[in-house]
């Protein structure tokens with residue numbers, strides 16, 4: 606049995622070439638709105654120095670660039686995801702790095718903001734990653750996490766489960782040709798929702814103020830933690 610780090614890295618390396626298409630298709634394009642909303646809640650400005658961790662093919666960082674952020678860096682451990690980001694956006698070349706969230710090789714207090722979209726659920730050690738974020742941020746710096754959650758309304762939850770269990774894995778398997786990735790997605794979302802309290806983990810890592818927002822019936826959460 607491989608460890609989570611190896612498993613997740615191999616999975617994203619394998620599905621990278623289909624990732625963007627499936628992302629937009631399986632969420633009916635709502636993922637674009639979720640990223641925009643998460644960045645709006647974060648209130649970035651012209652002095653922002655942003656590291657998008659688990660940047661993948663770059664959609665969160667690209668949105669940050671679109672709304673005017675000048676200094677943007679990307680980090681991810683999947684080489685194939687980063688390669689696609691590079692191809693998509695020539696402005697980022699030289700500013701993206703293959704690194705793990707749990708051990709960012711940065712000096713203390715170098716960033717004003719860290720963003721992570723749909724990445725935290727996949728980290729192999731979330732407390733370690735949050736400590737590493739805390740170290741790399743300046744005072745008052747913020748981490749913004751956008752992540753799936755389970756809706757609380759019973760009807761929406763049932764419909765969501767039906768979609769997640771019976772529709773998404775089938776389409777995901779056919780398009781990505783990966784047997785596991787789109788079964789891992791619903792499994793990991795349910796498990797994450799049951800067992801991980803991001804707000805508590807941020808406080809444990811030393812952050813001083815943490816806010817949580819639910820979007821779209823609680824299908825996703827935005828958690829913003831300030832150092």
Ligand SMILES: C[S@@+](CC[C@H](N)C(=O)[O-])C[C@H]1O[C@@H](n2cnc3c(N)ncnc32)[C@H](O)[C@@H]1O
Nearest residue numbers: 617659660661681682683705706722723724727
């Ligand atoms: C679901 S994708 C999200 C990509 C992008 N942020 C987006 O919004 O589309 C998750 C990404 O997290 C990366 N990842 C997972 N665990 C990681 C870790 N421990 N360190 C660095 N990257 C990680 C994967 O390689 C993958 O590219």
